[in-house]
Ligand code: SF4
């Protein structure tokens with residue numbers, strides 16, 4: 001089982017880590033298995049993973065996607081999915097691992113931060129998120145032999161996951177609502193969602209070139225932020241995707 005195999009069935013087979021309960025774990029260059037898990041992964045990248053990695057590497061979207069991403073789409077609604085492409089070597093190594101560890105550590109994907117926990121989230125009836133955390137104890141991982149104890153909250157905070165989970169949950173809610181509404185993206189919408197969520201620099205250009213703000217009720221202050229700050233643009237991109245896929249967005253209204 002790979003460290004990123006956190007499908008719902010797999011997670012449900014593991015013991016839940018309830019709030020307040022602890023697990024013992026440490027991962028650092030001194031562990032005997034250091035780097036052993038940074039390869040042969042099926043790692044889906046969320047829009048925020050892509051943004052963080054791309055910015056950290058100082059790549060534009062075209063270069064990042066060409067070098068590191070395989071694109072597919074979800075079954076059902078057909079949302080785009082981005083998978084980190086492993087190297088074509090015997091270990092199928094992650095492109096970002098080196099002998100000293102992770103070369104993109106500050107911007108490593110949420111899945112790498114979450115391990116050795118697995119996180120399952122689903123939307124409740126009021127649109128909030130329900131979260132369950134599980135310990136994914138794999139036999140090859142010697143990190144579990146270490147003494148440091150963590151609660152789930154301590155681990156999430158230590159790994160900088162709060163902001164990742166908040167942004168990723170936003171996308172999860174849109175996909176869940178689309179699935180429940182029976183939405184199926186046609187090719188044009190799929191391409192638009194991929195542009196908006198996974199290619200923020202190009203989406204900024206699209207907003208300018210197509211004069212998108214002329215049709216939307218967006219304050220001048222927010223317009224300036226969206227066109228100058230990729231994080232603000234990603235937030236806008238979720239509103240935009242909500243509008244074009246679901247027909248309405250709480251945070252983004254067409255001009256009347
Ligand atoms: S991004 Fe970093 S932590 Fe994640 S698999 Fe690659 S090298 Fe390992």
Ligand code: SF4
Pocket residue numbers: 026027028031033034035036037038115140141142143144
């Ligand atoms: S301790 Fe676990 S997470 Fe860390 S390198 Fe070893 S296998 Fe990977």
